[in-house]
Each structure stands twice: as C-alpha cells, then as structure tokens.
Amino acid sequence: MVEEILALKKRGLTIKQIAEEMDSTVGKIQYRLRKLQKLDQKSSFKKARVQVTSVLSPRNIPSSYELDRIVLLPQGPHTIYAYWDLKAITRNMVAHHFTKSWSDLNKKLRVYDISDLHFNGHNCHLYFDICLPEMTDNWFINDLEENRTFIIDFGIQPDSSEFFTVLRSDPVETPRTEGGSMRHSEGVNRWKSGDQKSPEWYEQFSTYSIYSLLK
Structure with a gap:
C-alpha cells in the first residue's frame, strides 16, 4: 500500500486524489505517510549516529597536536x-x-x-x-x-x-x-587599620x- 501511495504521490497527485484513486480515506493516507516519515527519520538518525561515533572514535584522536x-x-x-x-x-x-x-x-x-x-x-x-x-x-x-x-x-x-x-x-x-583564611589576611588587616x-x-x-x- 505504501509503495502505491508513493508512486501516486510521485505522479503529482494530492492526498485527496490519492485517497480517491485507492478507494480509501484522506485520514488513512495521511496516517500511512506519517508512519513512513517517522521510519525515515529513525533511519536518518541511526546513520548520523554511526557517522558521529566514527568521527569521535579514539582511533581518530591524534596522539599529538604538535604543540609545545x-x-x-x-x-x-x-x-x-x-x-x-x-x-x-x-x-x-x-x-x-x-x-x-x-x-x-x-x-x-x-x-x-x-x-x-x-x-x-x-x-x-x-x-x-x-x-x-x-x-x-x-x-x-x-x-x-x-x-x-x-x-x-x-x-x-x-x-x-x-x-x-x-x-x-x-x-x-x-x-x-571552605572557611580557610587568605594567605595575607593578617597583613591586610594591619594595613587597613593603619598599623x-x-x-x-x-x-x-x-x-x-x-x-x-x-x-
């Protein structure tokens, strides 16, 4: 059914025309298309995740950045x-x-x-x-x-x-x-007091x- 919907969509038919052509309802056609869209998104996400993992793999981290x-x-x-x-x-x-x-x-x-x-x-x-x-x-x-x-x-x-x-x-x-004193706290106090x-x-x-x- 999905293949037929995609073929009709490729011919330029609207959702309503596809529903009439397939003797179905607009809601059913929209449901099928949304489900297909979700599957495509999951597939794209998995591919992107594999690519990112490959880029971040320890094998790709250089042993040196050539900086002193x-x-x-x-x-x-x-x-x-x-x-x-x-x-x-x-x-x-x-x-x-x-x-x-x-x-x-x-x-x-x-x-x-x-x-x-x-x-x-x-x-x-x-x-x-x-x-x-x-x-x-x-x-x-x-x-x-x-x-x-x-x-x-x-x-x-x-x-x-x-x-x-x-x-x-x-x-x-x-x-x-926490609660520790500054290194020069006593000297600061003597200076502030004018001593x-x-x-x-x-x-x-x-x-x-x-x-x-x-x-």
Whole structure:
C-alpha cells in the first residue's frame, strides 16, 4: 500500500486524489505517510549516529597536536591536573642533545611552590619531582597545600645530571578550603587599620596571574 501511495504521490497527485484513486480515506493516507516519515527519520538518525561515533572514535584522536605546552588545571585545594604535548621536532632535538632515543630518557615533572615570589627558575619555597612512566602525557599532582601558587616543569634528568627543563607551565593557585583564611589576611588587616603604611606583601607581589590574562 505504501509503495502505491508513493508512486501516486510521485505522479503529482494530492492526498485527496490519492485517497480517491485507492478507494480509501484522506485520514488513512495521511496516517500511512506519517508512519513512513517517522521510519525515515529513525533511519536518518541511526546513520548520523554511526557517522558521529566514527568521527569521535579514539582511533581518530591524534596522539599529538604538535604543540609545545603544559597546562595546569586545579582540581581542588590539594590537587592539580597537568597535561602536556610536545612537537616531534622538540622531542628529536632533546634526544639529539642527550644522544639517546626519546623513549630512553628519564622524564619528570618538577613542581615548584612559588607563592608570593617573582620566580626566576630557582627561587622557590620548595620543589619536588615526579618520575613519569614512558608514553605519559598527563598526571594528577596530589597532597598540595591549599591557597598556594605552583609552576610545573616537564623535563629530562639523565643519570647524575641536572634537571633539564623542556616545558614550563603558567602558574596556578590552589583554592582555599571552605572557611580557610587568605594567605595575607593578617597583613591586610594591619594595613587597613593603619598599623602598616604599605602592604607587607607588595615587594614580593607576583604578576604571573595578571600576565597570563594579558597574553
């Protein structure tokens, strides 16, 4: 019946003319056409879904975007998530420098606490290293102190050699816990009350956060 309706519709007949031709009612013809339309929509949706799934398949996600960068995302007062990417030419240059294949180099993250400092690569409050397994491009850094500013380097440290920085992140600050106090709350109160002529933290004020917004 549907095939006959479509054939008559293709000839240019109206719904009323098709109903008369098939000795049926307009309502029945409309019902058949609506049902056919729904089936077509479902079929189109399934095809589109298959196409989208194919596009988003992990097999189609590149292993590298050919960018030299390391990005930090605070995940809470005590955790930062870091992910990074390296250009092939950068990996090749580093491997050539150390005369080793990239896979044979010892890769590390170096985490610096630079709270209230103009960081020059050395003058941090403290730092610690994280040894990375091969083929790693992201890491969760846990057990950090809240309300502190951190910078993280991705680098190489050959045996008995100094740490060689390959990538350096922008600074990020871990948030305070609920009810926690600001790092300079006492100094702010002394300044506001007039006991201090200028903010105590002014000389060590870090411009990193402002700089990162202006870049």
